[in-house]
Amino acid sequence: MAQAWTLASRPNGTPTHDNFALIDVASPALEPGQIRIANHWLSVDPYMRGRMNDVKSYTPPFVLGEPMQGGAVGEITESAAEGFAVGDLVLHMAGWRDEAVIPASQAQRVPALGVDPQAFLGQLGMPGMTAYFGLLEVASAKPGDVVFVSAAAGAVGSTVVQIAKAKGMTVIGSAGGADKCAWVSSLGADAVIDYKDGTPLIKQLAAVAPNGIDVYFDNVGGEHLDAALGLANERARFAICGMIEMYNTGAPTELRFAARIIGARIRIQGFIVSDYMSRAGEFYNEMGGWLQSGQLVREETIHEGLASMPDAFLGLFSGGNKGKMLVRV
Template identity: 60%
Template sequence: MTGTRAWHLKARPTGLPDMSHFELKPLDLPALGEGEVRVENRWLSVDPYMRGRMNDVKSYAPPFELGAPMQGGAVGTIVESHSPDLAVGDTVFHMMGWREQAVGPASAFTRAPAMGVEDFQWLGNLGLTGATAYFGLLRVAEAKPGDVVFVSAAAGAVGSAVVQIAKAKGMTVIGSAGGAEKCAWVRELGADAVVDYKAQPVVKGLMEALKAIGADGIDVYFDNVGGDHLDAAFAAARNGARFAICGMIEGYNAGPPPAFRYIMRVIAARITIKGFLYFDYLSEMPDFYRDMGGWIASGAVKSRETVRDGIEAAPQAFLDLFAGANVGKMLVRL
């Protein structure tokens, strides 16, 4: 056995979790069996969807088990291998995060393609967040050049990627973010207008943004927030608008949102609303790597990370997502 440390879910939260729901404990890893590898994790991802896995309910991902190591995206280095498919020194990404080391079959780890990017990009623009942005915008919402796109949480990991992909594809973009610093970052990413939801109601801000860019409505809404942002999108939708529903983070730690004031526009504007997961598009990942890799290489897509150091920092980094403490991707560096 080899010792390491991992975060475990100690109790299931009601509402917003706090540090009492997590416990950092030693984890004994077994000796490698045939076809297995040992990985030293270097970067951990914390993401809003993990909140849903803390509930004991059926969903698209199984709930975290009480008293068991938690899971999440990670990037690391192979330090021991009993597999012909992965060699010591290979960089891999996988879903055995929230821990310092991981052991498992080689099939549970993906060797990072040689694309000359920093390792953490496999958790960001070249990972789950970038792929979510890419498929949600281009496949789910079927966004096309000339569309007016509204993106909520545009300074976050997924939202910032959506803004840049949309601009790279010739679309007009309105992003929503909270506070001057985040709004400035969204403008730097190329957004044509920005709504500061902390400064005014979202509906009012979106209508003013549309007037400023000379548009009479939106064709696409990429939802990361739900709540008032989704309601504003209903209010501003053009006929035939398409909504890609990704996150709805506003409801993760609270009950159902209040009734939408403008939801009846779904009928008159013939709005299409579709929820999705990036796993739905795994067969198209080569297209994503080709396009995103090219955009990163050309500078059309940039990233910004909020980094916390040490395994001890993981739960607070996760909790800070719900306080809007991150700009871009939230990462934990080991």
């Protein structure tokens, strides 16, 4: 019997293990056009916290009692779809479970770029595309810009750091703790600030960006966003990817420097990576080149077994990951 994680109840604040339940799922016979997949790798991502709330958003909320969804890489074990064979590795969104039966139209073969398949859940998948298009398209970052990246040790942030350096930018990252800061520095960041050291972020950022910042890539919101507003140069561009600081509280941090948006003509734009899925080929082409030249470094934090899914997800909100958080089934 296949198993899947479901949302047993909607969290009030930070999720707990009580909000999740592992359920048995029937393994139906395939209908024409369907494939059966044994999942090998499962992704957890901060955006999933928003899907736990019963509110209207850009993606529907999880349905209580039904299997949750998320990125996954698996191997086809049975196929009733033309062009998909047993043994093919595919990417799909029927994660949080050990087996998936889905229409083949909802799966994509793992691109042949000569890397581990789980990389397509991180640096070469949705997080990588978020970094690439958020930095280069949404923020219009260009060579010579000073770029500030929050959550720079995460899957998205660490990729932003590397893309920015590959494009000739000066990069300042923010991460929590000495180990993560050292890793971000090893990726090529010109300066790294430790948001956990007790010094106000605005002071730390001012010390390493004496001439201000041109681009801010926001994964956190709150104090990081406020510090970026305080140090933004005229016509700075902000790409707002996520605001993990307030996902579990819902309470916005006071933005003391918000008025600078007007005087400095700061451009602030939120975005969703699905807006750019039609340009995936462009992404793979450039990222593949950097990969082959050794300019990209990938880090993963791996939990073992389907039972560890809630632990992996909750770890996103306590700083438990360096690079991409994954579960190996």
